[in-house]
Amino acid sequence: MSRIIHRSGIPMLVMLAAFSMSGCGILFGGGDDAPTPTAAVARALVPTFTPTPVAAATPTPAAPPTTPTQVIEIVVNAPAASAATPEAAASSTAAPTPKLTIDQDAVNVRLGPGTNYGLAGVVNRGQEFTIVGRDQNEDWWLICCVNGKEVWVNDELTSERDEGSVAVVTAIPAAPQQVAAAPTQPPAAQPAPAEPTATPEAAPPPAADPCAGIGGDGCKFKLRAGPSFAPNGGGELKLQLHFIHSGVDGGQPQGSYFVWMEKDGVKLPISDSIRSIALIDQQGTLGKYNYEVKIAPSSIPGNTVAGNYAIWVLDGNGERDSQTFTFTVPEGQGEIWMQFDQG
DSSP: OHHHHHHHHHHHHHHHHHHHHHHHHHHHOOTTTTTGGGOHHHHHHHHHHSHHHHHHHSSOOSSTTHHHHHHHHHHHHHHHHHHHHHHHHHHHHTOOOOEEEEOSSSEEEESSSSTTSOEEEEEOTTOEEEEEEEOTTSSEEEEEEETTEEEEEEGGGEEEESGGGOOBOOOOOOOOSSOOOOOOSOOOSSOOOSSGGGHHHHSOOOOSOTTGGGSTTOOOOEEEEEEEEEOSTTSOEEEEEEEEETTSTTTEEOOSOEEEEEETTEEOOOOTTOOOOTTOOEEOSSSEESEEEEEOGGGSGGGSSOEEEEEEEEOTTSOBOSOOEEEEEOTTOOEEEEEEEOO
16 A cells, blocks of 8 residues: 555656646746846837937027127117217317406496497496407407497406407407597587686686586586696596585585596596595595595506596586586696585
């Protein structure tokens, strides 16, 4: 019995071994299916995919460089052309306008650069004008405007600013041979005699009042003393007058009177705002006075004090109140004194 088992046991073991070997395929799947997931084809695809996009991305723009080059040229040229215009405009608008201011009262302005030109008007202290031009010596300024036209004024009577750019006026008309003042007062009835003090006696005989023809109450003032002169080097004309009434307190000073004065027929710049002072006398070099005016030679015809003058008295209303008195100032004698008496 044991021999039978032994013989039959061998084949059984062989079969069991074969079964177990075949069972691995049954339990874990077939022998042909296991290699499929690790196929070499799947791994080979990864490296061939990676370089393809990188190589394709490298050759890109070839055309762009042309555009920036043109843009740079436009940016450089445009500001340079436009920047010049504002600077030119700024320089033209920044140039100051030459101006001058009148420094004295009743300054004569003329038709040319000199006292031998005719009067064009009178300007006063503080008035401001635009400077249009100047003469070659810079002694006179052409200004705008008086009575609607350009006129000339002497440099010594003004203050200027920004005058450095003023051009010289070359087209200046020739000075007239004789200059006459514009007659704003009635002319003297008689020519001036050679001796100033003899003028009243030389008046034509008449009538009770030699000034009756001028209206009002006629001429009240008579020349009682002077003219007298004193030296001052001719640096200025200093006029000192004594207006009195000899019938009141032996010679009471009279107020609110002034004078019209001419040299060679040209009115001197004496303002009517300067009046005689009532009841007050001052002592001068030549005598008492209550009226004083000073005039620079530059405002006098010929630019000198010496010469021939005519003078008459005006009352508070600006009406003539005396005859015309004439006299001659000697060279270097710049101080003049006269006494007018209403009595």
